[in-house]
Amino acid sequence: MFFYYLRLARISIVKHWGLSLLMIVAIGLGIGASMTTVTVNYLMSANPIPHKSSQLYNVQLDSWDINEPYNDDGTPPEQLTYRDGTNLLNANKAFRHSLQAQANGVIEPEGKDSLPFMVSARANTADFFTMFDLPFIYGGGWDSAADLNKQQVVVINSETNQRVFGGENSVGRDLKINGNYFKVVGVIDYWDPKPRFYDISTGAFNDAEEIFVPFAMIAEEKIGRSGNTNCWKTPEGEGFEGFLNSECVWLQFWVELPNQQDKEDYLSFLNAYVEEQKAFGRFERPLNNKLLNVMQWLEQQQVVEDDAIMMMAMSLMFLIVCLLNTVGLLLAKSLGKAPEIGLRQALGASRRTLFAQYIIESACIGIAGGILGLCFAWLGLQGIGALYGDMLKGLTSLDTNMVASAIALAIVSSILAGLYPTWRACNVQPSQQLKSQ
Amino acid sequence: MLTMKNVSKVFKTDNIQTHALRDFSLTVNEGDFVSVTGPSGSGKTTFLNIAGLLETFSSGDFLLDDISIQQLNDRQRSKIRNEKIGFIFQSFNLIPDLNLFDNVDVPLRYRGFNAKERKQRIEHNLDMVGLASRMKHLPSQLSGGQQQRVAIARALATDPRFLLADEPTGNLDTQMAQSVMSLLEDINKQGTTIVMVTHDNDLANRASRKIQIKDGRVSELDVVVANSQAIA
Amino acid sequence: MLELGLIFRALLRNKVGALLIGLQIALTLTIMTNAIFMMQERNAQMDRPSGLDEANLFFVNNTIFATDYNQQVALEEDLTLLRNTEGVVDAIQINAIPMSGGGWSMGLQTESGVGKDSVGVAVYMVDDHAINTLGLELIAGENFSINDIQWRESSQTTWPAKTIITQAMAESLFADDWHSAVGKTAYISQEQPMQIIGIVKTLQAPWNGWDGVERSMLVPFKMETMGSRYMIKTEPGRRDELMPIIEKALADSNKGRIIRRVTTMDDIRERSYRGHNAVNKILSTVIVVLTLITGFGIVGLAMFSINRRTKQIGTRRALGASKGQIMSYFMIENIMISSFGIVLGIAGAIGLNIWLVNTLSMSPINIEIIVFGVIVLYFVGQLAVLYPARKAANIPPATATRTA
Incomplete structure (x- = not known):
């Protein structure tokens, strides 16, 4: 019977092609618009490290000004001071931990013809590589001894490796960065988590860094720090030393805590640490430490942009308009079909059979609309990609999940749209339709 | 095969009750050809709709093949319509979007026959009404008489034992009406019970039983077959 | 104009169709006015001089x-x-x-x-x-x-x-x-x-x-x-x-x-301002497409209602209605449906704006945009119903005597 209904649907769609086309285009546009904006939102709110996002925690301490909260909503600063960062690192209370900051450097490749070039860098401690699962092609990260001994080592990405060493295994080679030589210990493969959860202080959708050096290189002034710095108090000491000891926040500190007990223990440790620091006249604000896992962190930092939320809301309303349109047209169509429905009942169709027949017709329109909608969504994402350029890089591609949900959304919504008209149609009183018209 | 006892049908609008049928009782036996006449608005069509299970009734008993109809749900009623009853209408009621083959196919689909059986029945019945060669035509390409013959082919495709015809010749000219009537007589002779509503007395007289409905009540006019009985 | 009551009562008998069109118009107005408002705000931001040459x-x-x-x-x-x-x-x-x-x-x-x-x-x-x-x-x-x-x-x-x-x-x-x-x-x-x-x-x-x-x-x-x-x-x-x-x-x-x-x-x-420009382009596309969809929806439903009423329209013509009267019947019917949608849409526009103000800290909408949206939608409605209404007016009076 299913194929019979499909055939009837085809006959009916072809017969009323103008109306059917209007419905298909309307559903297509609605689905297309929604899928476009939903995709952008979905990619913005994606889990960048799904297998361990619940074990990685960002540490926030409220070291801010007693007179004024850091954020109006009371959330503590998203970064730490150098003093707190290094204190927590030295306390060594977590399973793994990584203190890090954004930096940049100039690489001078060997050879006369090669021009120096600028790279984005991350200054981090040893656990960074294991915590965030960086994929190594050659070598690996450095160990914590290298952090302690302030060794001049570097991990580079494959692109930099290609550019400086022609892509060969460069482990053990020297790389001149800002006039100092660093020994290459590892080369990583393409790695670009979106959002870049481990540091969103300069934008959640920036690319990952090109080179990684030990965090100590910043205090040694072997690498220049960049990124976002926020101060509520002018540094008291002079020079860089004064800055390091200031209340300016510019560091990210992440810990890996395998289970809930570890998490609770670590939070009590943080609270104890802050109480201890209060004795030095710091942390004058009420206790407000946060230990958020990756997804909670991204949620708190609202990485999904307002524009994206606004446009998703608009496009979902747009979809509703398109569906109302379809309901209206299906209703008109089903009223036109009343005589046929009466006749089919006389010939032995039960309401259930008729219901199945017309719902299948709606679903066919839905599938066609869904496929068209996918095309529109693809075009829409291309358009958004073109309009935003590199600002939304990596956020405008359809994946299989989205394709499947687009089709599902189209079918479900068209069936919903078809429900009322079909119900109306199937409640036709057969005897009234069979008399001469 | 069909027994109605004290069947009543009341239409209720906001403040008026209309009795379309009042204590209507009738028995139709296997093989009967019953013609039903009566003035407009007398309840002929209501009777036919109830007999064809298209409408429900307000009170009374209605047995079809000893099955009480009143308790049946929509699905069961649909099944009986499909298996036991064939319909012929004044305005033919062919589905304009479907060709002749597909039109005759409709009840066979609901019956659940396989493709081979359906094809064979469609061809057989269209052949019987002389339209096998025009299977792929749409109804709009046929004359009124031809359309009614297709409708008859469709009504007979499921081998119903009971054929209900509502003014089958009402939209046809005399000549076409005669040929449709002969076709119905042939069908009756082969054992199908027919109930035909008509306002044409000549045609009504060709039936083996003739009843008249007036104000929702039935009266037997002329008993041709001895064992039919009427309760007035 | 004596027909107004008649048109209204006829409309009530086909509530659902009118309701659907009305809701569509309401949502269109809601989206359209807020989108235009957001575009205006962005344009105003982009028009500010930086002070630089x-x-x-x-x-x-x-x-x-x-x-x-x-x-x-x-x-x-x-x-x-x-x-x-x-x-x-x-x-x-x-x-x-x-x-x-x-x-x-x-x-x-x-x-x-x-x-x-x-x-x-x-x-x-x-x-x-x-x-x-x-x-x-x-x-x-x-x-x-x-x-x-x-x-x-x-x-x-x-x-x-x-x-x-x-x-x-x-x-x-x-x-x-x-x-x-x-x-x-x-x-x-x-x-x-x-x-x-x-x-x-x-x-x-x-x-x-x-x-x-x-x-x-x-x-x-x-x-x-x-x-x-x-x-x-x-x-x-x-x-x-x-x-x-x-x-x-x-x-x-x-x-x-x-x-x-x-x-x-x-x-x-x-x-x-790339983000602003992009949002503006997307929003203007949304407005245009949305208005088209609503317009075609009105055309589709009007065509169907006219096809269903062919005999009735023919009868009216036979009884002496002029072509103009038939046309104005459908145009007035459309104004009634639009008005229902627009009243709802004004409420929706303000409601959506309140939501945007609260969640995304935007500023409250101004009344001129709503007035503009209302005028546009009345116009779109009349335009959309024009073709079906003319088709209705061209139904010959003789249809009345023919059986369908």
């Missing part, structure tokens, strides 16, 4: 990597080279670029001391050539003199004695009379005094989404830093021609640094 400005990033590098000497050499290049009007070293999104901000207060109210302000560290280079309009006081310029080491926390601020900043500090700001003292870092020696009309901060975007200050500093920028103003029309020349001249003159990101202010503006 954008068409003739570009900048380069100067990143020093050499370890043995005399920054003071190198800066003087660079500025001399730039200012003496043929076609260059003037050039400065600057710490941040307006509209670029990255920069410094500080607080200024009129009274010295901890805990006093301060006003946030964008800091531009420049020398006495800034007003000429950027193309600023000095509306009160005077420019820095060469003696005002100090050297600033990186991580230095003390500030020079003088500053020039924007008019908006002066208004924020001295609400009663911005003219009076000249000569007054403001305090930076809570207690370091700075004398306001001049006021410029407009100079935007680097952050175009900041509500204090008009508040900026010029600080007479030359910076010793590993990474700074040179802003260069060329003679009109010579910018593009000079960009590669200057990039090469700088790169060749000193090998201990990298010259990169040679960028025009036009590019910075485009990049800065």
Whole structure:
């Protein structure tokens, strides 16, 4: 019977092609618009490290000004001071931990013809590589001894490796960065988590860094720090030393805590640490430490942009308009079909059979609309990609999940749209339709 | 095969009750050809709709093949319509979007026959009404008489034992009406019970039983077959 | 017009169809007005002047990597080279670029001391050539003199004695009379005094989404830093021609640094407002497509209702209705449906706006846009029903006597 209904649907769609086309285009546009904006939102709110996002925690301490909260909503600063960062690192209370900051450097490749070039860098401690699962092609990260001994080592990405060493295994080679030589210990493969959860202080959708050096290189002034710095108090000491000891926040500190007990223990440790620091006249604000896992962190930092939320809301309303349109047209169509429905009942169709027949017709329109909608969504994402350029890089591609949900959304919504008209149609009183018209 | 006892049908609008049928009782036996006449608005069509299970009734008993109809749900009623009853209408009621083959196919689909059986029945019945060669035509390409013959082919495709015809010749000219009537007589002779509503007395007289409905009540006019009985 | 009641009662008998069209119109109005409003807000933001002579400005990033590098000497050499290049009007070293999104901000207060109210302000560290280079309009006081310029080491926390601020900043500090700001003292870092020696009309901060975007200050500093920028103003029309020349001249003159990101202010503006532009384009597409969908929906439903009523319309014609009367029947019916949708839509528009105001901190919508939306939708409705209504009017009276 299913194929019979499909055939009837085809006959009916072809017969009323103008109306059917209007419905298909309307559903297509609605689905297309929604899928476009939903995709952008979905990619913005994606889990960048799904297998361990619940074990990685960002540490926030409220070291801010007693007179004024850091954020109006009371959330503590998203970064730490150098003093707190290094204190927590030295306390060594977590399973793994990584203190890090954004930096940049100039690489001078060997050879006369090669021009120096600028790279984005991350200054981090040893656990960074294991915590965030960086994929190594050659070598690996450095160990914590290298952090302690302030060794001049570097991990580079494959692109930099290609550019400086022609892509060969460069482990053990020297790389001149800002006039100092660093020994290459590892080369990583393409790695670009979106959002870049481990540091969103300069934008959640920036690319990952090109080179990684030990965090100590910043205090040694072997690498220049960049990124976002926020101060509520002018540094008291002079020079860089004064800055390091200031209340300016510019560091990210992440810990890996395998289970809930570890998490609770670590939070009590943080609270104890802050109480201890209060004795030095710091942390004058009420206790407000946060230990958020990756997804909670991204949620708190609202990485999904307002524009994206606004446009998703608009496009979902747009979809509703398109569906109302379809309901209206299906209703008109089903009223036109009343005589046929009466006749089919006389010939032995039960309401259930008729219901199945017309719902299948709606679903066919839905599938066609869904496929068209996918095309529109693809075009829409291309358009958004073109309009935003590199600002939304990596956020405008359809994946299989989205394709499947687009089709599902189209079918479900068209069936919903078809429900009322079909119900109306199937409640036709057969005897009234069979008399001469 | 069909027994109605004290069947009543009341239409209720906001403040008026209309009795379309009042204590209507009738028995139709296997093989009967019953013609039903009566003035407009007398309840002929209501009777036919109830007999064809298209409408429900307000009170009374209605047995079809000893099955009480009143308790049946929509699905069961649909099944009986499909298996036991064939319909012929004044305005033919062919589905304009479907060709002749597909039109005759409709009840066979609901019956659940396989493709081979359906094809064979469609061809057989269209052949019987002389339209096998025009299977792929749409109804709009046929004359009124031809359309009614297709409708008859469709009504007979499921081998119903009971054929209900509502003014089958009402939209046809005399000549076409005669040929449709002969076709119905042939069908009756082969054992199908027919109930035909008509306002044409000549045609009504060709039936083996003739009843008249007036104000929702039935009266037997002329008993041709001895064992039919009427309760007035 | 006696027909009004009749049309209305007929409409009530086909409630659902009318309801659907009405809801569509309501949602269309809701989306349309809010979208137009958001576009207007963005356009207004984009139309604000930066205060700069954008068409003739570009900048380069100067990143020093050499370890043995005399920054003071190198800066003087660079500025001399730039200012003496043929076609260059003037050039400065600057710490941040307006509209670029990255920069410094500080607080200024009129009274010295901890805990006093301060006003946030964008800091531009420049020398006495800034007003000429950027193309600023000095509306009160005077420019820095060469003696005002100090050297600033990186991580230095003390500030020079003088500053020039924007008019908006002066208004924020001295609400009663911005003219009076000249000569007054403001305090930076809570207690370091700075004398306001001049006021410029407009100079935007680097952050175009900041509500204090008009508040900026010029600080007479030359910076010793590993990474700074040179802003260069060329003679009109010579910018593009000079960009590669200057990039090469700088790169060749000193090998201990990298010259990169040679960028025009036009590019910075485009990049800065790219999100706004994109949203505007998307929203206008949404409005157009939405209106089309609603329009075609009205056409579709009207066609069906007319097809269903063919015999009835023929009968009316037979009974003496003129073509005009048949047409006006459908047009009036459409106005009734539209009115229902529009009343609902006005409520929806305000409701959506309230939601946007609350969740995404936008400002409340103005009434003109709603009025505009209402007019557009009435017009679209009438236009959409025109063709079906004409088709209805052309149904011949003889239809009445034919059986369907």
